[in-house]
């Protein structure tokens with residue numbers, strides 16, 4: 001049987017392993033951490049549980065498809081709970097805005113900010129649907145390693161205004177400055193500055209409206225567990241605590257991997273779910289000049305500071321997902337993405353899973369994770385010093401707004417910085433989302449799913465087409481499945 005090695009057990013690697021298995025391959029998945037999920041690790045402490053990474057599940061059909069490959073149903077492995085309020089935005093002037101599944105309530109909330117924006121939002125949504133139909137339905141699962149494929153799509157991309165930024169598109173339809181901020185946030189969920197991210201990502205509002213926003217009962221970790229069980233049932237070999245040092249090859253053809261332990265494994269092909277930039281920088285010997293140029297000129301997503309708090313009281317009026325915005329917006333994002341510096345201001349995403357699922361904390365308690373976009377390691381920040389003070393400042397700011405007195409109720413507190421992303425996941429420059437979702441780094445311009453460097457090497461995950469975020473990385477495995485079907489002996 002044809003043997004496929006998958007490097008990395010993030011969602012992209014898991015989906016690719018399952019799709020290769022469905023094609024009849026003998027599949028081995030190698031993961032350097034103790035458990036699968038990649039950025040979707042689960043931390044536990046003193047009866048509190050924390051999903052470390054992704055928490056907003058959009059497009060659940062993409063996961064259902066993976067179970068469906070083997071005639072199984074996701075509902076036999078886990079329960080997806082649809083959320084009613086998707087995000088509560090908390091603005092620095094004290095106002096808040098609920099965005100969710102009930103369209104009438106969303107429109108009424110928009111009207112409180114600016115009645116003219118009700119119509120603007122409907123137009124934005126119609127635009128988002130048009131972009132979704134091309135960007136997601138037609139392009140997200142298509143291979144883009146041939147320049148001819150890209151050229152064919154250029155007219156459609158230009159028609160949709162993909163050269164514009166998400167901010168540019170949102171501002172075209174909405175007038176209220178706070179609503180502009182709220183609706184331009186989505187690129188941050190995939191590692192982009194809304195002022196520079198291609199407006200292809202303006203498809204997200206329609207993606208959410210069409211499929212809803214979900215949370216798996218038991219958290220994203222439960223989704224990882226369900227998929228891990230499926231992989232084991234289907235005979236995929238899983239090895240954890242197993243770091244790949246480099247890809248072995250004969251001439252231009254990948255032949256397997258060499259582990260950090262010194263062991264060599266051979267295979268007919270390798271699918272890498274390792275960070276694409278890290279892969280080419282460290283795991284492939286001898287890069288051709290064109291590939292080195294792409295790597296040297298890549299622009300990266302931001303880093304993340306994630307604070308985990310177990311709190312011995314509940315905050316019942318805090319929604320499951322809160323976007324807490326500081327005073328600055330454009331300036332803050334320019335500092336983080338372009339100048340790679342941190343000043344005093346920050347904006348936060350606050351996850352309160354206990355709003356939906358009380359298994360995340362002991363009775364009468366809340367589990368929180370609080371995420372702040374920060375410069376990646378291309379900036380000059382000493383995280384061993386900065387993490388403590390940033391954590392304190394975040395706790396103080398939340399205590400003064402949506403989590404009164406929280407500092408008096410903390411049972412457990414720990415954090416992750418860009419250094420941890422680098423060390424734990426081998427993420428180049430410690431980014432949260434690999435290379436940035438810019439127009440000049442999309443589709444053919446992104447790292448190709450069929451390696452441009454080695455034959456029989458394929459790429460899945462955030463740094464390759466279509467990009468970061470769970471829908472993106474799971475779709476990248478569909479691209480690789482198509483490529484595997486085209487493979488010549």
Ligand SMILES: Cc1cc2nc3c(=O)[nH]c(=O)nc-3n(C[C@H](O)[C@H](O)[C@H](O)COP(=O)(O)OP(=O)(O)OC[C@H]3O[C@@H](n4cnc5c(N)ncnc54)[C@H](O)[C@@H]3O)c2cc1C
Nearest residue numbers: 008010012032038039053054055056244274461462469470
């Ligand atoms: C804090 C945070 C919150 C997020 N929130 C959301 C959200 O709510 N919704 C959403 O859709 N997306 C979200 N995202 C983005 C999303 O989580 C990621 O884009 C996605 O999970 C990345 O998946 P991936 O397949 O690229 O692999 P990763 O998750 O990066 O996994 C890659 C795996 O490969 C392993 N690996 C790397 N190198 C090697 C090697 N040499 N040998 C062996 N193993 C190796 C790593 O250890 C890792 O486990 C979030 C991301 C973060 C960090």
